[in-house]
Structure formats: C-alpha cells, structure tokens
Amino acid sequence: MAVERTQKPLTPALTEWEYAPAPEAREIVSLQERYGLFIGGEFVDPKSKEWVSTISPATEEHLAEVAYADAADVDLAVKAARAAYENGWSAMAPAERAKVIFRIARIVQERSRELAVLESLNGGKPIRESRDVDVPLAAAHFFYYAGWADKLEYAFPNRRPKPLGVAGQIIPWNFPLLMLAWKIAPALAAGNTVVLKPAETTPLTALLFADICRQAELPAGVVNIVTGDGRAGAALVQHEDVDKIAFTGSTEVGKAIQRELAGTGKKLTLELGGKAANIVFDDAALDGAIEGIVNGIYFNQGHVCCAGSRLLVQESIYEATVAKLKRRLETLRLGDPLDKNTDVGAINSKLQLDKITELVESGKDEGAEIYQPPCRLPEKGYWFAPTVFTNVAQSHRIAQEEIFGPVLSVMTFRTPEEAVEKANNTPYGLSAGVWTEKGSRILWMAERLRAGVVWANTFNRFDPASPFGGYKESGFGREGGRHGLEPYLSFEGSESWGG
C-alpha cells in the first residue's frame, strides 16, 4: 500500500551566474616614470637619448618610458660584462656563485606577486598563468641551476668545463621573465656574465629583475639589461667581444643571426618557431585530452613556440572530439588579464594581432571551416577570440605556418603511421603530444616523431631539470637540465656544438 504522495516542488535553476570581477590588486607594483639601461649595476640614461613608451596590450594604456639602446649603449654593456667577468665572477669560488643565484631564486619567490602582476600588465597574459606558471617556473630555474654551480666537474666528468666569457642573450615577448630565467640562470651557474636584451614590447619584468639582482648583491656588471628594438639585438650579435649568443624568437631572425655569426667563432644556440602536432588516438582518455588540447593552444593566447597548433585526431573519434572541444571552448573566459578568473588574455601587440588576423583570413579563404565560441571582445586593446579550424588540409597555410595565436587547425588520420607522417611533415620540430592509454604506442610514437620534446598524455609541461629545444627549423641547442649548461661552457680539447 502506497501512501498518498504529492511531489514537493523544488526551487528553480539559476538563469545566470555571472562571476563578479575578481581583479588582482595592481598597487603592489610601483612603476617608475622612466627606466634607463641596467649597465654595471646601475640604471643609466641611454647614449642614444631615445625613450619609448611601453603599454599594456589589454588597454593600450601607457605604463612607463623605457630606454632604447643603440650600438654605443650595447658596447658599454658588453664592456661592463667583460670587466665583471675578468674582475671576479669567473674566478669566484663556485659555492659563492651558487649562493648568489640561490638568493636570486628566493627573492623571485618573495616578490612573486609583484612579478606576476607586472608580467600580466605589460604582456597581456592572464594573472592565473603568470602567478601559477611563469613566476614559479622562473624561480625554479634559478634554484635548479644554482645547485649546479659548484658541481660542473661532476656534470661533465673529465672534460674540464670552463666558462665562455660574455653571453649575449636575446629573448622574446611571450614569456618575458621565464625566458630571462632560462637564459640567465645557466649562464651564471657556468660562470659567465650576461648582456640580456628583452623583447621590445615586454621590458618591464626584466627591469624589475635588475632590481632583484642588486637586492641579491650580485656583483655589478654580471647581469646587464639593455632594452630596445631589433637594432640593439643586432648590435649585441655583431659585437666583437661577445663569446656566445643565445636567441629565442622567430625562425626568420634566427637564420639572420646564424648567417651573421658564421665564421666568427662565437657559440650560438637558437630556440625558434614551431608547429607542433597534438595527436589524439581513439583510445585516449578523451576529457583529459580535451584539457590538453585547450592547454596546448590557448595557454598564453597561443603565444607559445611549442604550442600544439595542429590537432591530429583519429578519424573514428573526430566528431566526438570536435563536439567536446567546441563545448569546452564556450567555458573559456576571455578578458582582463588581471582578473583571477580570466583564462584567455590579450594579444601581445598590434603587430601580432594583425599577423594572426591575416593568417585566419587565409584559412577562411582556403576553405577551412572556422569556429569561435560566442565571447565579447573588449573594445580597447588587442584581442582575438579562441579559434578552431576544421576541414583543414595539410596544404593550407594555417596547417603549415606558425600563427603564434589562439588558433587551432584540426586534421584527421587513420593509422599510427599516417599520424607520424603528418606530424613530421613540417619544417619545424620543437614539440609534439601523444594521447593514448596504450603505453607501447607512446614509445613507438616517441621514437618516430622528429621533435625535441614529446609529451605523452599532457602538454606544455615544463621542468627545469628537463632539456628543451628543437629539431630542424626550430633551432638547436638545449635549455634546461644538465644539457642546458653545455652551451655556456667550453671543454678542454673538444669543441662543443653550435658554433
């Protein structure tokens, strides 16, 4: 016998749940009106007398004036670096050198909020990423290489490692502080001094780092920072008293640098572009793979040289994968980089926005099908909605050229052989991703993919202990790990590669 039952009504579903703005406080950063060049431990006015405004790409607001170095300024910086090298740094007891680098690492941690806010302000990337990825990884690189400073003999047994001298380092705008750490930490650990040129659009965290060097009591001239455009970079490459050039940036500029250095005896490492394949097999844990695809191409607005910009999906799960991906894209939150809930921030510059727009137009013209989730782009600043292209052919420009933006090209494959063939069918070779629950297939793929990094069931994961670098037009030399020390050392009786 059932009792008399009337279903009690429940209260209705929410019709909307807008997250209130949750901006990280900007006040922690105190900007100066003007930043000079950091040479010999002091901020100095540039001989060039040139000052240029640096902005926030999210709002186009002016942040500060930054000096633009010319050849004379670069020359002063190299002289300061040489003097610091000769007068102590290279001869300092390795354990003492380690201490200073450890101090830098700790101060980067202590000032992490300040660095994260400034990175997002000047570069446009979401605070969530600068707070959780860029800054902690930068500190980790200094910690890691500080540990090597007094163990070089053990890293390279019987090879008598010696520092090279002055390293000229040119870094890009996509991970300003992190690329600085990748460059400076191994150079200092190996006993070199440094002249670093930050990217034109993102100089501010490097200038804050200059202050950290002073705070850590790094001897004057060991790290010099010359801001400016391509002219300063060229002057650094051409300078006669530089022993090594490390460059991260476009393949085009990388090739020009290699031509310039041919026959000079200067050592060179290049970390250039990429067009990585993210390969999803039909047995992959699909929701995890979707996260990896999203992280692979929309992390840092796709301004990542190892971005998974080509998605290769096994044809039998193509439709399910694309449907899940589109649904996931709808949840991405685009907007104020300083808002803690932002997933996709601003495009770094007008120049880059134009380049992305041009390539996306070419994709449409060539017949690929475009999908962008509904999202409101802010009126000011440089923005591009997360984009997926389906029906992409291997011959389309969007499948061949590096877009360096939040744009994914989806293609299909039928067999593992075909996946390898398509993945390798590019002039680049920086990274690749493989998604499958089958361990043997991961190893089979990793053996055949011509890429410096192959991620299995993950993407864009970095660790200071793990070497990173490219094949083919993605460059040569490795950064990170023990391998990352080698380009900053010379060895008795043998020439290391890359010069």
Add this chain to the structure above:
Amino acid sequence: MAQAPVLPRGFELPLEPRLPRIGSVDAVALEERAATLAKRSIKKESKLQAFELAVRMMDLTTLEGADTPGKVAALCSKAVRPDPVDRSVPSVAAVCVYPNLVPTAVARLRGTSVRVASVATGFPSGHVPLESKLAEVRWVVEQGADEVDMVIDRGAFLSGRYAKVYDEVVKVKDACGEAHLKVILETGELGTYDNVRRASLLAMAAGADFIKTSTGKINPAATLPVMLCMLEAIRDVHEETGRVVGMKPAGGIRTAKQAVQHLVVLHETLGLQWLTPDLYRFGASSLLNDVLMQIRKQKTGHYQSSDYFTKD
C-alpha cells in the same frame, strides 16, 4: 542471478563511430582541471548567489547510531528554517535519515517544501541479501520517503560482477516507484577514477535519477576530482542519449568555500541547466552552519560567533 535486462537506448554495442563505451579517465588531467577550477575567485553578488543556491541544494543529513526522534525533529525544524534570524534564507532541499527515522521526518515535514530522503539497501556496506534490500526500500517508500539513497554492492563491483550491481539497481529503482533514486557509488572504496566512471555509467544505465559519491562513512569521500569525473560521465550520457541525471556529492564538504568550488565545477562542466536542487544536492551535516555564517557575513559585512547559529 537474473540476466541483465535489455539495455536502454544508447547503451547498445557501438556500431558506428562514437566514444568508447566506457572510456577511461586520465587521473593527472582530471586532478589538474579540478584544481584549476577550485581557484576560481567567486566574489560579492556571485558569491551570495552561490551560498543561497547551496542552501537550497542541501540534503541535511544525520546518519548516526545515536539518532533519535528528538534529534531528527530538531534537524527538520532547522531544514525548514535554517536561519531563524534571517527569514530570507530558503529551506533546504531534503532531510536525509536512516529508515527507522523516516516516519518522524515525514510527520515533521508535512506541509513544508522539504523532502524526506532515506538511506536504504543495507547502508552503508550493502552486504545484505537482495530481498532485504528491496524490502527495506519498499518500507521506506511506504512510510513516505520522497527519495531513496541506495548503496551499490562494492564487493560485487570490485570482483567484476557488474551484472549483479546493475541488476540490483534496476530492481531497487522498480521498488522505489515514484520516489527518486540516488545511487551511492562509495568512490572511496573503488580505488581508481576509471572505476568511478564505470560505476557511474552502470548506475545511470540501470536507471539512477542521481548518482552520489559516498556514504560519508569512508574517506576520501566527495573530493573535487571524483565529482568532476562523475559529472563528465553524466555529461557523456546526456550528450549521447538526452537523459538528464543528477549529482550528489556527500561526505567531507564542510565549508562554504568548498561548496562554492563544487558549484563552479558543476557550472563549468554541465552548465546552468544543472544549477538546481532538482539535479544537484549536497549531502552534508555541518556544511549548513558555515554557509549561514558566510551569508550573514556577505549581508552585514561582519562575522558572527558560531553561538549565533543553532546547533542541532
């Protein structure tokens, strides 16, 4: 043992390109996604909205050997009017009790919007004969329970006798009649996310109206990754068959902050459609007072001592 009956639409063998029938879960990706969503910063009006929704979604629970009619009666009063000072705070969704206390709860909640949920099927272990389970379910429904929270037979599941698990859920669902069925997987005993996914799909295929993480007697209980894993299974069933299944995390959710994190994961996995007590419940005992305290903080700007909130 009875044969598993013909499976509902959408659960036949795949004969066309589609997702793997069960599929697998990548633990690293799952935990990372849950951790990312847990860092969402929910403030001001959106926070208050979440707190009030959490109250409306609450299955206020007492499942102790020491439960008495007096204790349950007090809980029922609290369920109807959680905050006697602030009458704008809504009633909770349901009160969840042991079978013997169903009559008390039904009597106390007659004429209110608060439902009565009863655990059943040899809760919490499920190690009793099927006939006892069915008799227990029929009894609580006869006594007026609106909802039945059953446990799956983990012994059968972990030894690979999925048909037995399936069969029991189908029979319990039948015994429930009009009452809603929530199927407790006891994820803390299943060992892997792959198992959580498999058990979720099994329960939904067998007719569960809700799937529920835990009994509250085992740790870990309703962790965020486990919940995300179950929501993904619900999403896949919905996308493929159109069937809408609810979710109930239970056990270990004690703070308003955790509740908001759960709602964010729900919102960004299944969307607004699921932000209703019809499709989502919190199984909790101590959570309610923390949410009430936070609501008052949001409204007045001040924290008040726990002495200003009733302890039942």
